[in-house]
Every structure is written in C-alpha cells, then in structure tokens.
Amino acid sequence: MSVTTHGGNPQLNRHGELNHLITIEGLPRDVLTRILDTAAPFTEVAEREVKKLPLLRGKSVFNLFFENSTRTRTTFEIAAKRLSADVINLNISTSSANKGETLLDTVDNLAAMQADMFVVRHASSGAPYLIAQHLAATGRDHIHVVNAGDGRHAHPTQGLLDMYTIRHFKKDFTRLTVAVVGDILHSRVARSQIHALKTLGVPEVRVIAPKTLLPAAVDRLGVRVFNDMQEGLRGVDVVMMLRLQNERMQGALLPSTQEFFKSWGLTPEKLALAKPDAIVMHPGPMNRGVEIDSAVADGRQAVILPQVTFGIAVRMAVMAMLGGN
Amino acid sequence: MKIHIKNGRLIDPASATDRALDLFIGAGRVVGIGTPPAGFEANSVLDASGCVVCPGLIDLSARLREPGFEYKATLESEMAAAVAGGVTRLVCPPDTDPPLDEPGLVEMLTHRARHPGFAHVHPMGALTIGLAGERLTEMAELAEAGCISFGQANRTIVDTQVLMRAMQYAATFDFPVWLQPQDPFLGKRGVAHDGEVAARLGLPGIPVVAETIAIAALVNLARATGARLHLRRLSSAEGLAMVVAARESGLPISCDVTINNLHLSEHDIAWFDPHTRLDPPLRAAADREALRAGLASGAVDVLCSDHTPVDDDGKQMPFEEAEVGATGLELLLPMTLKWAAEMKLPLATALARITADPARVLGIDSGCLKLGAAADICVFDPAAEYVVSRENLKSQGKNTPFLGKAFPGRVRYTLIDGRLAWDGTGTLS
Numbered sequence: 001m002s003v004t005t006h007g008g009n010p011q012l013n014r015h016g017e018l019n020h021l022i023t024i025e026g027l028p029r030d031v032l033t034r035i036l037d038t039a040a041p042f043t044e045v046a047e048r049e050v051k052k053l054p055l056l057r058g059k060s061v062f063n064l065f066f067e068n069s070t071r072t073r074t075t076f077e078i079a080a081k082r083l084s085a086d087v088i089n090l091n092i093s094t095s096s097a098n099k100g101e102t103l104l105d106t107v108d109n110l111a112a113m114q115a116d117m118f119v120v121r122h123a124s125s126g127a128p129y130l131i132a133q134h135l136a137a138t139g140r141d142h143i144h145v146v147n148a149g150d151g152r153h154a155h156p157t158q159g160l161l162d163m164y165t166i167r168h169f170k171k172d173f174t175r176l177t178v179a180v181v182g183d184i185l186h187s188r189v190a191r192s193q194i195h196a197l198k199t200l201g202v203p204e205v206r207v208i209a210p211k212t213l214l215p216a217a218v219d220r221l222g223v224r225v226f227n228d229m230q231e232g233l234r235g236v237d238v239v240m241m242l243r244l245q246n247e248r249m250q251g252a253l254l255p256s257t258q259e260f261f262k263s264w265g266l267t268p269e270k271l272a273l274a275k276p277d278a279i280v281m282h283p284g285p286m287n288r289g290v291e292i293d294s295a296v297a298d299g300r301q302a303v304i305l306p307q308v309t310f311g312i313a314v315r316m317a318v319m320a321m322l323g324g325n
Numbered sequence: 326m327k328i329h330i331k332n333g334r335l336i337d338p339a340s341a342t343d344r345a346l347d348l349f350i351g352a353g354r355v356v357g358i359g360t361p362p363a364g365f366e367a368n369s370v371l372d373a374s375g376c377v378v379c380p381g382l383i384d385l386s387a388r389l390r391e392p393g394f395e396y397k398a399t400l401e402s403e404m405a406a407a408v409a410g411g412v413t414r415l416v417c418p419p420d421t422d423p424p425l426d427e428p429g430l431v432e433m434l435t436h437r438a439r440h441p442g443f444a445h446v447h448p449m450g451a452l453t454i455g456l457a458g459e460r461l462t463e464m465a466e467l468a469e470a471g472c473i474s475f476g477q478a479n480r481t482i483v484d485t486q487v488l489m490r491a492m493q494y495a496a497t498f499d500f501p502v503w504l505q506p507q508d509p510f511l512g513k514r515g516v517a518h519d520g521e522v523a524a525r526l527g528l529p530g531i532p533v534v535a536e537t538i539a540i541a542a543l544v545n546l547a548r549a550t551g552a553r554l555h556l557r558r559l560s561s562a563e564g565l566a567m568v569v570a571a572r573e574s575g576l577p578i579s580c581d582v583t584i585n586n587l588h589l590s591e592h593d594i595a596w597f598d599p600h601t602r603l604d605p606p607l608r609a610a611a612d613r614e615a616l617r618a619g620l621a622s623g624a625v626d627v628l629c630s631d632h633t634p635v636d637d638d639g640k641q642m643p644f645e646e647a648e649v650g651a652t653g654l655e656l657l658l659p660m661t662l663k664w665a666a667e668m669k670l671p672l673a674t675a676l677a678r679i680t681a682d683p684a685r686v687l688g689i690d691s692g693c694l695k696l697g698a699a700a701d702i703c704v705f706d707p708a709a710e711y712v713v714s715r716e717n718l719k720s721q722g723k724n725t726p727f728l729g730k731a732f733p734g735r736v737r738y739t740l741i742d743g744r745l746a747w748d749g750t751g752t753l754s
Contacts, residue, residue: 010596025525104641124643125527126597133596134641151645152527191527215524216532 010132013141020132020145021318023154024195032199036164039317043310045082053316055324056085059116063089065148066103066122071284072148075308076119076157079315083324085117103127104134111135117144117323125151125188144322152186157318158283159192161311163200165303166238168310169279173197179206179232179274180223181264182242182291183213189283190242191221198222208232209264212253229264233273241266241282244291257290267293271301279303326368326743327351329361333373333704337380338677339684339693348378350700353743358696369745373704376737379676380692381413381444381701383683385581386557387632387654389446390721391434393422398634398721400437403654406632406720407444408747410655411703411736414691415444415632419451420478426451426462431470442746442753445701447473447687449503452491458482461494468500473687476503476557479604479649483509485542492552501553501688506539506564507531507605516645518560518608522591528645531606533561540564544571547578555686556580558631560605562615569624579686582616583631584653584660589613589726599640599647600726620678621668626686628664628678630657634722652722658703659711659732666733672707700743709735719752 009026013019018031045051061080063073073089080087092106103122110118120128128147135141149155163173170176178197184190184207197205198221207218208226219225226232233239244260254260266280280292280302288294296302328350335346335358342358349357349365356362387407390398407415417434419425425434431448438446450472454460457480464475475495481504482488495502512531517523519530540556544567547554559565559580568580585603590610594601601607619625633650640647653660657679665675684692691701712731715723739747746753 102638102641103643122643124645126645127643129597130599130641130643150527151643152529154527188527191525216519216530217521217524220521221524 010129010136018321019141020128021156021322022128022132022145022147024156024159024192024199025154027199029199029201032160032163032196035160035314035317035321036167038321039164039310039313042313042316045316046309046312051082052084053082054084055320056080056083059085059323060114061085061087061117061119061319062110062115063087063119064092064110064121065090066092066120066127067149068093069121069149072121075311076148076315079312080319082312083316083320085319103130107131107134111140111143115143117146117319119146119148120150121148122150125153127151146318146322149188151188153188153191155188155192157311157315158189159196160318161307161314162193162240162281162283163196164310164314165281165307168306169303170237173200173202176202176237177204177206177235178202178238178240179208179236180240180242181208181229181232181266183244183248184209184218184242185213185215186245186248187242193240194221194223206232206236210254229270230273233270236274237278239266239271239274239278239280241280241291243283243285244287261290265289265291265293266296268295268299271296281307284308327365328740328743328745329367329370330373330378330702330704331370333376333378335378335694336673336676337694338673339681340695341673343671343673348694348702350740350743353700355694355696355698355700358694371704371738373737375708376704376706377672378702378704380680380694381703381739381741382411382657382679383687383692384412384415384630384632384654384657384679385627385683385686386583386629387412387415387417388420388634389417390634391421391437392430397636397639402719402721403632403634404438404443405752406654406718408442408739408741408752409719409736411658411705411739412654413444413701413703413739413741414447416447416449416473416687418449418476418478420456420480424451424456425449425472426454426456428463428466428470431467431472435471441744442741444741447471449473450475452477452495452502453482453487456480458484458487461491464495464500465498468498474501474503474555477505479505481507481509481539489546489550492546492550496550496552499553501555503555503557504543505557505605506536506543506559508535508539511535511538516602516606517594518591518606520591520609522594526594526597533563533608536561536564536605537567540567544576544578548576554578558583558586558605559616559625560586560608560612562612565615565619565624579626581627581629582620582625583629584656585631585651585726586613586616587620587628587664588660593726594644597644598726599642599644600651600724600728602644602647602649603651604649617664617668620664621670621674627683628657628661630654632720634720635724637723640724651725652718652720653725654720655718656713656725656727658705658736659734662707662734663732700740702738702740703736704738705734705736707734709733711735
C-alpha cells in the first residue's frame with residue numbers, strides 16, 4: 001500500500017468541511033469561529049441537572065493514547081460522554097505497542113471494531129496525519145481523527161479552548177497583544193496557540209523564552225521574539241504560560257529551575273508590567289515555583305480554572321461538529 | 326558480438342563531443358566512432374533515432390542492501406534497477422548487516438555482482454570495524470578484495486583521534502576516504518533541517534552548523550594527514566562555500582550532492598511526508614539553489630542518487646520514526662535532465678556530473694566513449710517521459726518523494742561491456 005501525500009489540507013473533505021481536527025494551521029478563520037460559537041451553548045450543559053445531549057448517541061469514540069495523559073484523556077472522555085457517545089479508553093503505551101504492533105495495525109484493528117472517532121495522543125509529531133491518511137487511503141475516512149497532542153507539533157483543542165477563554169474575557173481578538181512564555185521549542189501547545197491567535201487576527205503575538213527553548217526560525221511563525229521577560233510582558237493583554245517539563249532540566253537546556261524561575265517565572269512583580277486587566281493562562285498541570293508563582297496562579301488575574309471548564313465545551317463542540325448525528 | 330548504434334546524438338563529456346555520430350562496438354569495446362573499422366559487420370543494429378548516446382552513468386552512492394537487508398532489496402532487484410536507469414557502474418556504501426568491514430564479505434559481494442548484464446559494483450569499505458568508529462579495518466586487505474574507497478556511510482566517527490588515525494592510515498596507501506560531514510552531537514535526534522518547517526511542524530532539527538563544523542574538522546584533518554578526501558552528500562550553501570575555499574587553498578578535495586537535495590527543500594516535507602525523511606535533511610530553498618549552481622559550475626563534482634531502498638513498513642510510520650532514505654537509481658538520469666533544463670545547461674555539461682566526473686573522483690579510466698574504451702553505454706530518449714510509479718520502478722524500494730510524477734528522460738538501451746543489458750522494457754541478464 002502506498003503512502004499518500006496531500007497537496008491540500010488533509011483535515012478538510014472535498015466539500016471543504018472539517019473531517020478531522022489535526023492542527024489549527026491552515027484552517028480558515030470562520031472554521032475556528034464556528035467551533036467557538038458551537039462551544040458556547042455547551043458550557044451551559046454542565047450547569048444542568050442532566051448533563052447530556054444526544055448528539056453522539058450510538059457513536060463509538062476511541063481514546064487512543066500512545067502517551068500517558070490522565071488530564072487530557074479525562075476531558076475528552078467527559079466531553080464525549082456528555083454527547084452520549086460510547087467511550088473506549090486505550091492506553092497503548094502499555095499494551096500493543098510493547099508487543100511490536102505497528103501504529104497502523106493498531107488503527108486497522110480498532111477501525112474493524114466500528115469506531116466512529118479516534119482521539120489520538122502520540123509522542124511523534126505527525127502521527128495523527130499518518131492515521132488520517134491511512135484511513136483515507138483505505139476508504140474509511142468516515143472515521144474522524146481528533147489530535148489530542150502529537151510530539152511537539154500540535155494540540156489543537158488546547159489552542160481552541162485557549163481562544164475560547166480569551167474571547168470570553170477580552171471579546172475582540174483584533175486589538176490584543178498576547179505573550180506566550182516558556183518552553184516554546186518543545187511545546188505543541190505553543191504552536192497551536194500561535195496559529196490560532198494569528199488566524200483570529202491578533203495583531204501582536206510575542207514569544208518569551210531563553211534562546212535554548214526557542215526553535216530556529218521561530219520568527220517565521222509570525223511572532224515577535226523576546227528573551228527578556230520584563231521587556232516582553234510590557235503592555236500585554238494576555239499572558240499564556242507554558243509548562244516546563246522536568247526532563248528539560250536534565251540536558252544542557254537550562255541550568256536550574258531556580259534560575260529559570262528567576263528569569264522567566266511569572267511573579268506578581270513581572271505581571272505588573274502587563275496591562276492592569278491582563279489575564280493569565282496556563283494549560284496545566286502547573287509547576288508552581290518553576291514557571292509560575294502561586295500568588296499569580298491563585299490571583300485575581302488567573303483564568304486557569306475557567307480554561308478547564310471551557311475545555312470540555314470546546315471538545316464537545318469539535319466532536320459534535322465532526323461526528324454529530 | 327558486434328553492435329552498431331545508429332542515428333543517435335553522441336554525447337561524450339570527456340571529449341567534449343556532442344553531435345550525430347554512429348557508434349560501433351566489438352568485443353566489449355568501442356571500436357568505431359562515426360565510421361566503422363574496416364570489415365565491421367554488425368550482429369545487431371540498435372536504432373537510436375531521437376536519442377542521446379552517452380557513457381553509462383556512474384552512481385557514487387547506491388545501497389544494494391546485501392548482505393543483511395534482503396527484505397528491503399536484493400542484488401538482483403537493484404541490479405535490474407541500475408540498468409533500467411542507465412547506470413553501468415556504482416559504489417555501494419558499507420552500511421550493510423554486517424557492515425563491509427571484512428575482506429570475505431566484500432569478496433562475496435563482488436563475486437555475486439560479477440555477472441554478465443550487471444552493472445560494475447565497487448564496494449566502499451568500512452573505515453572502522455562495525456562502523457563503530459573505534460578500531461580501524463584491514464584497509465589493505467579490503468582494497469585487495471575490491472573496495473575502491475573507505476567510509477562510514479551515515480555513521481560518524483565521534484572520537485577525533487580515531488578519525489585522524491583512520492585518515493592517516495588510509496593516506497599511507499593513498500586510499501580515498503569518503504565521509505559525510507555531520508557532527509554527531511549537533512544533529513542528535515534531529516529529523517529535519519532546523520529551519521522554518523521544523524519550527525512549524527515541531528520536528529527536532531538538524532542545524533546547518535552540524536554540517537559546517539564537520540567540514541571544518543575534516544578539511545583540517547585532510548590537510549594534516551594528506552588523506553584524499555571526498556565529502557559525500559553536501560546539503561548546505563555554507564558547507565559548499567567551505568569546500569570551495571578549501572579547494573582554493575590548494576587542498577585536493579571533491580564532493581557530491583544527492584538528487585533529493587538538488588531538487589527538494591524543507592517545504593517538500595508538506596504534511597509530514599515520510600518519503601522526505603532523508604539524510605542529509607532537505608534544507609532551505611537557498612541551500613538548494615546554491616547546490617544547483619555549484620553543481621553547474623563544477624564546484625560540486627558529482628551528482629549521485631544516494632539510492633536507499635526502504636520497505637513500506639519502514640516508511641508507513643510517523644515522520645520522526647520513519648526509516649531514512651529514498652530509492653534513486655532509476656531517477657538519476659531524469660533528475661539530471663530536469664536540473665539541466667531548469668538551469669539551461671548544455672546536456673554535455675550536465676551528463677559530465679554523472680559520467681566523466683564520478684570516474685575522475687573514482688580515479689578510474691571510465692565514463693567516456695573514446696576508441697578502445699569499455700562499451701558501457703546509455704542510450705536515452707530525452708523527450709520521452711518516465712513515470713515514477715510503483716509498477717515502473719524495478720527497484721524493490723518504491724520509496725521516493727517523486728512517486729507519481731513524470732519526468733523527461735527514458736532509457737532505451739543500456740550496454741555493459743558491449744552487451745545489451747536493458748532494452749527499454751526488460752533486463753536481459
């Protein structure tokens with residue numbers, strides 16, 4: 001079987017509709033806006049006594065997690081269940097991959113179990129593309145793929161829930177200055193945030209990090225690059241912090257968590273350089289005292305818990321749009 | 326067997342010949358150019374109307390996958406690919422399993438390859454045992470067994486003392502050392518050029534400095550040891566500039582580029598196309614332009630296919646995990662012609678990079694069509710299209726970023742030692 005390559009955007013079907021959600025890059029603004037608009041009424045479902053809608057009734061959603069993540073898997077599971085889907089969780093890092101089964105063999109087996117949607121988390125950038133292309137090449141592109149994070153590449157539902165949060169608190173994207181702070185190099189969240197912010201018309205997106213945590217040619221993503229956090233935070237409306245993985249400390253990327261916190265940790269003093277009504281976001285789980293001070297994490301400008309709540313609504317919206325009855 | 330190749334356009338870059346001339350072959354050699362020798366009676370006449378008649382192509386890097394990787398390709402399948410591509414002579418890198426580090430292995434390979442209708446095969450011997458970069462191989466013995474040069478394939482020698490001694494020892498016998506310049510640390514775990522596309526797609530990067538730092542080291546070691554150095558598979562504009570500067574300072578150093586780096590850039594990775602998972606990585610468009618101009622001017626000596634058959638299982642993986650390499654023997658000619666047309670180069674100049682120039686780097690009397698030369702010949706139709714498809718590719722490896730595309734340049738006949746080995750439809754060995 002040949003490996004097919006796509007000139008166009010493989011997330012869209014031949015009618016230009018969203019068939020998979022793999023990356024935010026290349027999606028038109030109206031598609032992003034439609035997802036955010038669809039999510040809005042879903043936030044109210046959680047307030048009801050019966051927190052269920054029938055949109056995915058009778059559908060099977062497979063959470064295919066080749067890399068462990070309790071938090072993301074749980075939010076997808078809650079979202080799918082609130083849409084009445086049957087949810088099957090597979091932690092493949094601990095099952096078939098260890099028995100030598102290839103990624104596509106696993107996908108073929110699960111597809112044969114009449115899956116309607118795969119929610120995929122994988123350590124390699126591009127793995128969800130491979131799955132989507134394989135499904136298309138074998139005539140099964142009625143099965144939808146949602147990327148729940150692949151390597152350093154993309155985490156589109158996180159990017160979308162962040163946009164939902166910004167829109168909720170700031171209304172208009174076109175007047176904002178937004179800073180993304182921390183380990184940009186290894187962060188799929190940062191890449192999805194940057195593409196989403198640019199697509200939705202944010203005029204100034206900044207990245208703030210030491211040079212060891214920035215990709216080469218990062219400026220080609222259309223962002224302003226700052227190494228100095230004080231300078232980068234001046235006058236911003238939104239501060240998006242990134243999680244610093246502990247394993248980054250083991251190489252030669254950074255000398256210590258203490259020094260990282262001193263230069264790039266978000267403290268009340270540094271936050272004071274942003275606009276007085278600036279909001280602070282974090283995709284979780286947080287490392288208090290590494291990238292963020294507890295006084296900020298628990299402070300009045302933090303919108304970290306609303307992010308989690310909106311995340312379920314946004315994931316419901318994505319799943320309903322892709323596979324809804 | 327006497328063969329008359331008639332009505333062709335004879336291009337022999339070595340003698341700067343490019344005109345309508347018939348070619349006469351007898352006893353495996355060129356016996357007449359333009360006019361037959363007295364009393365010549367052909368047993369067979371090949372009509373080359375509309376075709377170019379040129380020396381058989383010489384490919385300085387083609388993996389045959391034997392021994393050890395027969396599930397990816399076999400000597401038979403890749404020899405069929407060679408003649409179908411007009412390639413009559415090739416160098417195979419030592420990264421087999423086990424690697425070509427023992428005279429017995431090399432003898433076995435050259436013995437198996439010595440078959441009428443097969444291209445001439447020159448093994449590149451391993452410079453260190455197991456390519457591990459620790460202990461030297463028996464280079465003199467390996468050379469006797471048939472190794473034409475010594476190298477490390479994709480592996481680097483980390484310990485610079487070992488590297489220097491390997492080059493000194495090779496220089497003792499004046500054996501050429503062929504190395505790919507790549508620092509083992511700076512490219513560690515990298516899978517793509519450390520540029521815009523890697524930044525966007527979140528792929529671990531291999532920076533240009535991984536190449537330039539290695540070139541600096543190798544150039545200095547070549548100067549210190551007197552080793553004859555050939556740099557394999559350059560990928561960057563900066564790297565090429567360093568090679569040119571070293572040559573201008575008097576160091577006799579040669580280099581090659583691959584068909585992939587000549588035509589593609591990082592942007593061709595598109596949506597993680599695993600066929601573009603290559604070593605060296607596809608670099609920025611500006612790098613590609615520099616390599617194209619350098620190959621035209623002769624700053625880059627040779628164009629090679631870097632033929633690397635990979636089975637489908639090795640490619641149907643996420644980009645980062647996919648096996649490295651692309652099939653290329655059958656693409657060497659079309660990719661040369663495409664580049665020549667785009668650069669508006671005379672055909673003779675372009676063909677020199679895959680005939681006379683690789684022969685010069687190899688230090689052998691080949692790649693030309695003078696009287697008395699071995700009749701290794703490629704006859705191709707420069708206007709007919711070659712469609713790169715799984716069906717058309719004779720190589721067992723169907724992995725190439727050019728799959729599904731069509732290019733001008735179709736091989737009509739391939740002759741090896743005066744024997745017809747390919748007639749445009751099938752191998753005749």
